[in-house]
Amino acid sequence: xxxxxxxxxxxxxxxxxxxxxxxxxxxxxxxxxxxxxxxxxxxxxxxxxxxxxxxxxxxxxxxxxxxxxxxxxxxxxxxxxxxxxxxxxxxxxxxxxxxxxxxxxxxxxxxxxxxxxxxxxxxxxxxxxxxxxxxxxxxxxxxxxxxxxxxxxxxxxxxxxxxxxxxxxxxxxxxxxxxxxxxxxxxxxxxxxxxxxxxxxxxxxxxxxxxxxxxxxxxxxxxxxxxxxxxxxxxxxxxxxxxxxxxxxxxxxxxxxxxxxxxxxxxxxxxxxxxxxxxxxxxxxxxxxxxxxxxxxxxxxxxxxxxxxxxxxxxxxxxxxxxxxxxxxxxxxxxxxxxxxxxxxxxx
Amino acid sequence: xxxxxxxxxxxxxxxxxxxxxxxxxxxxxxxxxxxxxxxxxxxxxxxxxxxxxxxxxxxxxxxxxxxxxxxxxxxxx
Numbered sequence: 001x002x003x004x005x006x007x008x009x010x011x012x013x014x015x016x017x018x019x020x021x022x023x024x025x026x027x028x029x030x031x032x033x034x035x036x037x038x039x040x041x042x043x044x045x046x047x048x049x050x051x052x053x054x055x056x057x058x059x060x061x062x063x064x065x066x067x068x069x070x071x072x073x074x075x076x077x078x079x080x081x082x083x084x085x086x087x088x089x090x091x092x093x094x095x096x097x098x099x100x101x102x103x104x105x106x107x108x109x110x111x112x113x114x115x116x117x118x119x120x121x122x123x124x125x126x127x128x129x130x131x132x133x134x135x136x137x138x139x140x141x142x143x144x145x146x147x148x149x150x151x152x153x154x155x156x157x158x159x160x161x162x163x164x165x166x167x168x169x170x171x172x173x174x175x176x177x178x179x180x181x182x183x184x185x186x187x188x189x190x191x192x193x194x195x196x197x198x199x200x201x202x203x204x205x206x207x208x209x210x211x212x213x214x215x216x217x218x219x220x221x222x223x224x225x226x227x228x229x230x231x232x233x234x235x236x237x238x239x240x241x242x243x244x245x246x247x248x249x250x251x252x253x254x255x256x257x258x259x260x261x262x263x264x265x266x267x268x269x270x271x272x273x274x275x276x277x278x279x280x281x282x283x284x285x286x287x288x289x290x291x292x293x294x295x296x297x298x299x300x301x302x303x304x305x306x307x308x309x310x311x312x313x314x315x316x317x318x319x320x321x322x323x324x325x326x327x328x329x330x331x332x333x334x335x336x337x338x339x340x341x342x343x344x345x346x347x348x
Numbered sequence: 349x350x351x352x353x354x355x356x357x358x359x360x361x362x363x364x365x366x367x368x369x370x371x372x373x374x375x376x377x378x379x380x381x382x383x384x385x386x387x388x389x390x391x392x393x394x395x396x397x398x399x400x401x402x403x404x405x406x407x408x409x410x411x412x413x414x415x416x417x418x419x420x421x422x423x424x425x
Contacts, residue, residue: 054359305387312403318385322375339424344382345392346354
């Protein structure tokens with residue numbers, strides 16, 4: 001498929017089909033929208049994600065379920081980092097996709113921005129056509145449309161490879177005292193013969209102030225589809241039911257950590273947790289149970305950190321283990337017998 | 349020692365250390381430790397821990413050099 005044809009393909013194929021292309025393992029139907037095709041099938045996809053900013057690298061897997069929702073469909077996802085934690089702090093996220101309007105995040109995404117941006121921009125490409133690019137720069141965390149010049153190539157397996165480069169030199173992202181320029185931007189998209197996205201990579205180099213060479217920041221996002229497929233109606237219904245059950249609990253937990261809020265969430269949770277202990281979102285149910293427990297512990301303490309800190313005086317300092325700038329782990333207990341000044345600091 | 353409690357990237361932290369010519373041991377990703385174990389409200393906050401490992405002082409917010417030295421003297425007693 002040539003790029004021009006892909007463009008036409010993308011603009012004519014309905015949004016739902018594009019989502020399908022993100023989810024579906026096999027190629028898109030040649031003629032989308034024929035009577036037999038369900039435009040909103042229940043599906044599941046697993047993506048591997050690697051995000052880096054400077055020396056910081058975050059790797060995780062995200063499982064996305066597409067299930068029916070009023071007026072369209074809903075993406076429900078969970079993400080797990082290699083160390084077993086969930087990036088972003090909440091074990092489940094979702095967004096509502098209705099027709100050609102902008103997807104609406106419902107449960108704020110736990111993926112910490114990049115992947116949400118990736119999902120949205122892949123999604124946005126469907127409604128905007130392929131003009132400005134699938135990525136438009138947002139997957140690397142830039143809130144800015146970036147014009148790219150695109151080169152297309154087809155490999156031996158019929159895979160379409162789209163390479164986009166920054167059109168014309170540098171772009172000023174931010175002016176003023178903390179000026180920021182984008183000096184290089186590259187996106188590489190791998191689509192199978194049917195136009196379904198298999199793998200994507202974005203990389204950007206940012207220059208701060210008036211520096212000539214990038215010393216400060218390189219950003220990249222790589223995503224790869226590990227598996228994808230349609231799911232049975234039964235599984236879809238289980239995801240839907242578990243989501244309906246979990247969403248209000250997570251919403252309350254997100255809103256506030258007051259003891260009353262946590263207890264309200266706990267009440268809602270206890271009512272139905274048994275029904276969802278098994279099934280596709282069972283792990284999320286466990287994680288929410290744990291989240292409730294730890295939130296309650298924190299919420300039971302006095303609200304003001306200064307008041308809580310007073311209780312620490314004269315008592316043994318809580319031990320911790322943190323990574324040093326040199327990569328070595330440091331424990332507080334390593335310094336036993338010495339007087340210590342421990343300074344917590346931050347930029348903001 | 350100094351602990352970054354703001355989840356800044358290593359690159360930014362390194363810039364900060366270089367710009368300010370800091371000599372302390374610098375630890376990263378300390379937001380969990382800082383906010384959950386050490387009850388931070390403002391940054392920076394300095395804790396003073398005596399030889400026995402007990403918390404003996406806490407200065408929250410920016411402090412003058414004199415104030416920090418005073419707190420340290422107290423901790424050294």
